Amino acid sequence: MNSLDARIDELLVQAPYSYRPEEQASSMLELLRERLLQAAAASATYSNYLSHWPIPVSHARSVAELPYLPVSVFKQSPPLALIPAEQFQRVLLSSATTGQQPSRIALDSLTAKRMTKGVVSILRDFIGPERRPYLVVDEPATNAAGGELAARGAAIRGLSPFASATTYCLKRNSAGELSIDEDALAAFASRHRNDAVLIYGFTTMLWTQLVRQLAQKRICLGLSRAHVLHSGGWKKLIAEAVTREEFNLKTAEVVGCASSGVIDFYGMVENLGIIYPDCSEGNKHVPATGEVIVRNALTLKPVKTGEVGLVQVCSVLPSSFPGHVLLTEDTAQVMASHGCRCGRSGLAFRFAGRVAKAEARGCGNVEARRMEQFAEAS
Amino acid sequence: LSSRLVQVNRVERPEQITEASARLRSELHSRAVSTSHLLDIFQKWSKGILESEARHVPGAVFLSLWLRRNTLEPLLTRELGQLDGTWGTEEKAQFQSFPIGVVGHWPAGNVEVLPFLSLTCSLLGGNAGLVRVPSGLVEITQALAKPLETADPEGIVASRTELLTFPHTELPLQNAMAGSVDGAVIWGGQEAVLAVRSLPFPHWARIQVFGPRISIAMMDRHSWSDEEARKKWCTRLARDVWQFEQQACSSPQVLFAEHGEPTDVPRLCEDLAEAFAEENRIHARASIEPYLTSRIAQARATCLLEDARNRAWFPETPDWTLLLQHRSEIPLPTQGKTLTVIPVPDLADAVALLDGNVQTLGLAMGDPSRERLVAERAARLGVDRIVRMGTMHVFDSPWDGTELIRPLTRRVRYSPTANF
Numbered sequence: 001m002n003s004l005d006a007r008i009d010e011l012l013v014q015a016p017y018s019y020r021p022e023e024q025a026s027s028m029l030e031l032l033r034e035r036l037l038q039a040a041a042a043s044a045t046y047s048n049y050l051s052h053w054p055i056p057v058s059h060a061r062s063v064a065e066l067p068y069l070p071v072s073v074f075k076q077s078p079p080l081a082l083i084p085a086e087q088f089q090r091v092l093l094s095s096a097t098t099g100q101q102p103s104r105i106a107l108d109s110l111t112a113k114r115m116t117k118g119v120v121s122i123l124r125d126f127i128g129p130e131r132r133p134y135l136v137v138d139e140p141a142t143n144a145a146g147g148e149l150a151a152r153g154a155a156i157r158g159l160s161p162f163a164s165a166t167t168y169c170l171k172r173n174s175a176g177e178l179s180i181d182e183d184a185l186a187a188f189a190s191r192h193r194n195d196a197v198l199i200y201g202f203t204t205m206l207w208t209q210l211v212r213q214l215a216q217k218r219i220c221l222g223l224s225r226a227h228v229l230h231s232g233g234w235k236k237l238i239a240e241a242v243t244r245e246e247f248n249l250k251t252a253e254v255v256g257c258a259s260s261g262v263i264d265f266y267g268m269v270e271n272l273g274i275i276y277p278d279c280s281e282g283n284k285h286v287p288a289t290g291e292v293i294v295r296n297a298l299t300l301k302p303v304k305t306g307e308v309g310l311v312q313v314c315s316v317l318p319s320s321f322p323g324h325v326l327l328t329e330d331t332a333q334v335m336a337s338h339g340c341r342c343g344r345s346g347l348a349f350r351f352a353g354r355v356a357k358a359e360a361r362g363c364g365n366v367e368a369r370r371m372e373q374f375a376e377a378s
Numbered sequence: 379l380s381s382r383l384v385q386v387n388r389v390e391r392p393e394q395i396t397e398a399s400a401r402l403r404s405e406l407h408s409r410a411v412s413t414s415h416l417l418d419i420f421q422k423w424s425k426g427i428l429e430s431e432a433r434h435v436p437g438a439v440f441l442s443l444w445l446r447r448n449t450l451e452p453l454l455t456r457e458l459g460q461l462d463g464t465w466g467t468e469e470k471a472q473f474q475s476f477p478i479g480v481v482g483h484w485p486a487g488n489v490e491v492l493p494f495l496s497l498t499c500s501l502l503g504g505n506a507g508l509v510r511v512p513s514g515l516v517e518i519t520q521a522l523a524k525p526l527e528t529a530d531p532e533g534i535v536a537s538r539t540e541l542l543t544f545p546h547t548e549l550p551l552q553n554a555m556a557g558s559v560d561g562a563v564i565w566g567g568q569e570a571v572l573a574v575r576s577l578p579f580p581h582w583a584r585i586q587v588f589g590p591r592i593s594i595a596m597m598d599r600h601s602w603s604d605e606e607a608r609k610k611w612c613t614r615l616a617r618d619v620w621q622f623e624q625q626a627c628s629s630p631q632v633l634f635a636e637h638g639e640p641t642d643v644p645r646l647c648e649d650l651a652e653a654f655a656e657e658n659r660i661h662a663r664a665s666i667e668p669y670l671t672s673r674i675a676q677a678r679a680t681c682l683l684e685d686a687r688n689r690a691w692f693p694e695t696p697d698w699t700l701l702l703q704h705r706s707e708i709p710l711p712t713q714g715k716t717l718t719v720i721p722v723p724d725l726a727d728a729v730a731l732l733d734g735n736v737q738t739l740g741l742a743m744g745d746p747s748r749e750r751l752v753a754e755r756a757a758r759l760g761v762d763r764i765v766r767m768g769t770m771h772v773f774d775s776p777w778d779g780t781e782l783i784r785p786l787t788r789r790v791r792y793s794p795t796a797n798f
Contacts, residue, residue, distance in 0.1 A: 049682040054694045070675040075684060082684065297668040300695055310668055329672050355668040 004034050008289070008316050012117045016125055016287035017344035024346065029289050030065050030194045031316045032324055036066060039322045042082040045308055046322050062304050063291050068312050068325040071103065072271050083320045092269040095151040095232065101370050102150075105269045108320040118273025118317050119158045122287050125344075126263060126277050127162070127227045133192045134163030135185075137201025137210050139170045139178060151269055158267075158275075159200050170209055179210055189221040196225040199255065202232035202304035203264065207247060214254040226257040232277070236356075266351060270326055273317040283335050283348035290315040292347055293325070294334050308333045308352050329355045383533070384523040386516050386541040392554035395508070398540040399558035402506035405537050413454065415463045416501060419530045420445040426525025435518050437491035437622070440771075444495060453775050454502060454544070457784040463504075472794065475787040477504030478584055479560030481755045482639060484574045486589065487512030493519050496563050503786035506538040508559055510552075516543050518764035522751060546570075552577050563788060565589055575664060586785055588778050591737035592711050595630040596752070596768050598725050599638050600744025602646055611644075611742045612653035613715075614768025618740060619698075620657050621771050624713045627703050627737045627778070628763070628771045631711040632718045634728035643721040644689060647702050650719070651691035654698040659717075670714045671696045675696060677712040707731060725752060734760030740767040 005127035008031065036057050043089035050057055060066045074080055079091055087108050094103035109113070136143075136156050143153045160166065167188045171181040188197075201210065206228070214221070228251055235248065244264070250257035266284060267275035276284035276292075286292045291314040294303050301308040311330045313321060331352040340348040389395055424445035427438055435441075443449060454461055458475050465472035481500035485492035493515060497507040499547035520540060526535055544551045556562070561584040564574045568590050579585065586708050595615055602608040618630050633650075637643050674696040681688050681701040691700040699716040703709065707745050708731050722728045729752055732739065739761045743749035753764040762779035765772075775782040 044686040045683045048688065049679060049688045052678075052682055052690045052692075054692070068675075070672060070679050072672070072676045073679050112425040298663065298666045298695070300671070310671060327672070327675050329669075331668060354673050 004031070004038070010116070011288045011316070012114065012121055014288060016121050016289070017285055017346070019288050019345050021338055021346050022247055024288060025062065028064070028314070028316070029060065032063060032291070032314055033060065035316055035324045036322075038319075039082050039324065040056060040198055043322065046082070063314060063325070064295075066295050066325050068327045069322060071326045071328045072270070074103035074270050074321070074323070075101040077101075077104055079106040079321065081100045081106040081321050083108050087154075087320070092154050093150045094269045103268075103270055105272065105323065106320050107272075111272065111318050111320040114229055114317040114319075115273040116158065116161060117313075118287070118289050118315075119267075119275055120161045121289075122277065123162065123229075124277055127198065127229075127277075128196075130196065131164040133188070133195060134159065134166045135188050135197060137166045137170060137199065137206050138168060138230055139172060140168045141172075151232070152205075154269060155202070155267065156200060159198065159229065162198050170205075172275045178205075179341070180210065180213055185221070189223060193207060193222050194225070195226075199223070199226055199228045201230055203230045203234060203247075204232065204236045206230045206251065207237060207242065211247075211251050211254050215250055220256045222252055224256050225285070226255050226261060228252075229260070229265060229277070230259065231267055234334040252358060268328065270316055270323050271313040272321075272323055274313070274315050279340060279342035279344060279348075281282070281335075281340055281342050283340050283342070283350055284332075285340065285342075285344040285348060286346045289317055290341055292349060293331075294332050294347075294349060303334055305334050305337050310349070311349075311351075326346045331355060383506045384526050384536045384539050384541060386403040386519055386523075387509050388542050389542050389544050389551060392550050395542065395554040396558050397549060398507040398542065399480050399508055399555075402508065402538060402540060406477065406479065406506050411534055412502070413502065413504070415534065417447045417450055417461075419534060420450065420498065421447045422529035423535075423757070426529050429477075430521075430525045432521045435490050435522055437489060438522070441491040441494055445498065450502065451557075454783060457745055457775060457781045458729040458787065461648065470793055472792045474790055474792070475503075475784070476790050477506075477714065478786055478788055479505060480558065481505045481507050481563060481786055482555055482559035483507055483509040484562065484564045485509070485512065485515075485569070486570065489622055490515060490518045491522065492565060493541065494522055496565065499782050500561070500563065500725050500786045501535065501538060503783045505561070505786055508539075508540045508542065508555060508613060510546075510555060511541050511543045513543060515544065546573075556583075559583060561585065563588070563786075566698055569779070581644075586780065591735055591778070592631050592708075593628050593738035593740065593770060594708065594732065594736050595633040595740040595742070595770070596725055596728055596736075597610075597633065597635050597646075597669065597742040597767070598744055598748060599636045601742040602635070603638070603744070607744075608646060609649050609653070611657070611767060612649045614742075614766075615650065615740070616657040617768060618770040619654070619715055620661050621662070624715050626771060628740075629713070630717065630740055630767075630770055631713070632664040632708055632720060633721050634722050634725065637721050637723065640721055640723075643702060643719065644765050647689070647691060647700055647719055650717070651700050654691075654700060654715070654717075655693070655780070658693075658697045663715075666696060673712055674699055674714050674716055675700065680720075694767050708736075726755075729755050729759070732756050732759040732761055736761045738765060738770050740770040742767045754758075 040050050050067050055065045083307050088106045089109050089112055090107045092105040140236040143156045167184055169185040170178050171182050248259040248262045251262045263277050265275045265277035274290045293312040294309040296303050296309045308331055311328045311332045332349045333352050334349050339345050348358050424442045427442045432438055463474050465474045483496040485496050493509050493511050497509050500507045554580045563586045564571055565588045572585055635643055635646055678690055678699055681703055685704055687704050689702040701718045703718055705719055739756045756764055770793055
């Protein structure tokens with residue numbers, strides 16, 4: 001194992017948020033720089049990209065100066081990878097909205113292993129290290145074996161290291177619609193009433209398929225020691241005018257746990273091995289295996305505390321695809337640059353939304369017989 | 379809504395629109411305004427724009443130049459034959475142009491001066507104008523209208539104009555506007571144009587559509603073989619790219635560069651990059667939508683990851699981008715001052731790619747006889763304007779292959795009974 005690999009593996013076993021920001025900044029710059037050069041050696045086109053960056057990789061003085069790839073470059077098939085196709089162990093797919101291409105992320109066995117370790121390391125900091133009964137608010141088919149795994153399946157699988165036994169509480173009825181598997185849910189609730197349990201569902205599925213249904217029937221599962229994790233975006237819930245507070249309270253009510261046990265986390269398949277759970281202050285944090293930079297859309301410089309900008313995520317974990325420094329299509333507000341009241345180090349931020357898509361518009365034709373500004377020089 | 383001032387009014391009920399249209403129609407029927415008088419007002423307005431705060435509005439210089447008598451008078455004469463209506467006689471019949479009535483305008487939101495450019499075309503045809511001002515242009519339109527208070531103390535323009543604003547998603551208001559006009563001028567992207575065209579216009583309404591289209595630049599090998607000439611062309615092209623944030627139909631999105639040796643093209647790109655940097659220094663961008671920043675980053679990465687032979691020039695900011703791509707089709711536009719340069723061994727290969735989606739072809743040609751052939755071929759393939767590079771946004775009527783004012787008039791035939 002070379003020294004880069006050893007350093008990455010070391011990061012995966014240490015506490016994810018207890019680093020010193022200055023040390024973290026310089027170590028992250030070195031690790032990412034090495035990662036980028038390694039990726040360039042593996043791919044002629046990626047090397048072409050790096051060689052055109054206005055600041056050469058070797059001259060970068062901070063992570064913010066390193067070349068980033070827009071996350072949209074992974075929306076292609078075959079996937080943008082640093083390894084030959086025969087070494088793909090699995091391809092992860094992002095959750096794409098209707099009519100859009102999903103991102104495709106090629107994993108080799110080392111990257112897949114680090115992805116799991118990365119997520120486990122982060123979640124331990126939020127819910128503790130123990131394995132516990134795991135209730136998945138989805139159907140078993142979502143996590144079926146196969147070469148391609150969609151975002152929901154990847155999230156379900158990513159939490160399995162915390163599971164002592166897994167129960168799925170949704171099933172398809174004869175019309176092909178999802179509904180609660182009442183027998184499975186009732187059995188899980190009665191068996192684990194006094195146990196620490198983990199519940200996971202995509203945010204919209206958790207709300208529409210479980211919480212809303214149980215709330216209408218005034219059912220409480222009585223799982224007072226549950227942690228409820230959810231991810232996948234609020235777009236549909238915003239359309240239904242469901243606030244975060246309402247979501248947390250109602251979910252806690254039907255599960256029977258404290259609302260502080262309901263944790264939203266942000267993750268994207270491209271930012272492999274890193275997720276961003278909300279802390280007790282409602283902020284998101286950067287683990288030792290990565291970095292987040294919020295950039296001003298006009299200057300692309302990092303924004304100041306309080307400002308909103310485009311989110312760049314970094315991860316030292318992948319070796320099978322060039323997902324080390326990525327400019328996302330999400331926006332976030334920087335809440336604090338150095339630490340949070342929850343005790344975690346580094347940047348604290350909150351997602352603000354996704355950049356609006358816009359049609360490349362046409363006509364703004366202008367007629368003029370002469371143009372003062374331009375005619376003289378032409 | 380009626381007022382002596384031209385001002386943007388927010389509307390919430392369909393009746394407000396139908397009432398505004400009725401007022402305009404009644405004004406049209408009650409008195410005619412001489413074109414010459416209108417040109418006097420426009421001339422003063424043109425001056426007023428440059429002397430007021432409105433001069434800072436992007437495109438204000440264009441609007442001001444457009445409004446000058448020496449711009450409009452020749453154009454009117456060319457399109458209508460004369461300034462003010464009198465019956466022209468041919469054998470036993472007489473002919474004269476009359477306005478079509480109340481013309482609705484749906485300008486795109488990406489060019490600040492478009493509401494007034496569109497409106498003035500219909501006013502010059504003797505019509506009244508009902509303009510839906512996009513929400514992002516309300517203050518700017520208001521600023522551009524301000525100098526009219528001095529230029530038009532009688533309120534002639536105000537009497538024939540209603541500037542309205544309402545969300546484009548308000549279908550009852552859109553329907554009311556469409557239903558109360560005799561003609562329409564629609565600008566914008568495909569989505570906007572299709573949405574407006576599907577509104578319930580009266581069956582007699584005459585509809586003019588501008589957009590969406592793209593524009594292309596081409597250079598033959600002789601035009602840029604000399605260093606001095608090459609640098610001049612680069613400056614001209616940079617200016618064409620800079621105008622309107624490269625969002626106009628007439629903005630060049632791609633440059634086809636005919637080369638002697640393929641290795642020459644990077645040299646051209648380096649001069650272009652220098653010209654872009656200089657243009658950016660003079661006309662720096664003040665703001666940008668995050669989606670455009672994303673799209674620019676995507677264009678840069680896609681180009682360089684697609685083919686290791688591709689090259690690019692860009693600063694750390696999203697200010698401008700030059701992409702040298704080896705491909706044989708016209709790429710989708712990125713806009714935001716992103717120009718794709720495609721090297722071709724023979725310009726004929728590039729000309730063959732043109733179709734009706736291309737509005738303007740900006741040319742830099744060192745060989746005049748070949749230029750003629752390129753122009754004729756491009757016109758045959760659907761291009762409406764073939765101009766010198768550096769003047770891609772400067773054009774006379776016809777516009778998008780259509781005259782500007784005549785389509786907003788009716789040619790009336792009168793056969794006096796005494797002649798038979």
